[in-house]
Amino acid sequence: MKKAYVFFATGFEELEAVGTVDILRRGGIDAKTVSITGERKVTGAHGMEFVTDSLFAETDLTDADALVLPGGMPGAINLNNYEPLKERLLEQYRNQKVVAAICAAPLVLGGLGLLKGRNATCYPGFEPKLVGANVTGEAVEVDGNVITGKGPGLVFNFGLALVAALKGEAVAEEVAAGLLL
Numbered sequence: 001m002k003k004a005y006v007f008f009a010t011g012f013e014e015l016e017a018v019g020t021v022d023i024l025r026r027g028g029i030d031a032k033t034v035s036i037t038g039e040r041k042v043t044g045a046h047g048m049e050f051v052t053d054s055l056f057a058e059t060d061l062t063d064a065d066a067l068v069l070p071g072g073m074p075g076a077i078n079l080n081n082y083e084p085l086k087e088r089l090l091e092q093y094r095n096q097k098v099v100a101a102i103c104a105a106p107l108v109l110g111g112l113g114l115l116k117g118r119n120a121t122c123y124p125g126f127e128p129k130l131v132g133a134n135v136t137g138e139a140v141e142v143d144g145n146v147i148t149g150k151g152p153g154l155v156f157n158f159g160l161a162l163v164a165a166l167k168g169e170a171v172a173e174e175v176a177a178g179l180l181l
Contacts, residue, residue: 002166004031004066004098005059008052009079013072014044015152016102020068023159026175027167029066034059036082045072056084065166067092071103071123071151080108089114093145098165102149102158106130109146118143123151156181 004024006017017033024031033052035042040052061067067089069079079085086108093099093114101109106122107129109115116132119141127135130148139154140147140161147165149158156179164172 002029002065003063004029004068004162004166005034005061005064006031006068006070007056007079007085008033008035008037008042008050008070009075009082010037010043011045011072011078012042012070012075013103013152014046014048014050016072016149016155016158017044017070018050019152019155020070020102020159020162023156023175023179024068024162024166026178027163027171029163029166032059034061036079036085045075056082061088061092064092064097066098066100066162068162069101069105069108071101071105073104076104076107079105080111086112096145098145098147098162100147100149100158100162102155103151104129106133106148109148114146115148118146120146120148121150122148 021031035052036056103123110130120133121141139157160172
């Protein structure tokens with residue numbers, strides 16, 4: 001079974017995090033939520049609290065097919081300030097496995113140099129943080145093993161792009177049909 005890990009930091013965008021996990025699970029992907037805060041309970045950008053499946057420090061990420069960063073503020077900044085996550089993203093990228101970020105979170109990938117020469121998208125205003133990218137403004141960009149999404153209203157597009165990358169277009173179409181998209 002394909003595995004994806006979605007990282008929660010204080011101030012994460014709730015729709016992007018929960019929506020992505022939901023779509024991944026509907027696609028038959030073992031999607032786990034991981035807190036980088038040191039506590040399993042994490043508060044989102046709009047005050048909603050969620051209990052993650054695990055803490056970063058206790059999670060073996062070596063079996064990850066995808067590492068996923070939801071946006072939100074200050075969630076994306078908190079993800080970017082967490083060095084152990086950035087080290088793992090670099091390793092995942094070097095192993096040519098999927099790294100994905102939506103909304104403001106592509107700033108993490110941009111800061112790591114993972115977007116150089118790639119098509120990417122993000123929440124309007126964060127384009128300068130996507131260092132070296134060809135920023136398109138599209139809903140979702142899939143460029144090799146890097147997937148970026150524009151924002152919360154496009155979480156379905158983002159989640160379905162992840163399902164397609166991990167399980168194929170046919171599975172993504174089945175999930176979309178089940179969601180009435």
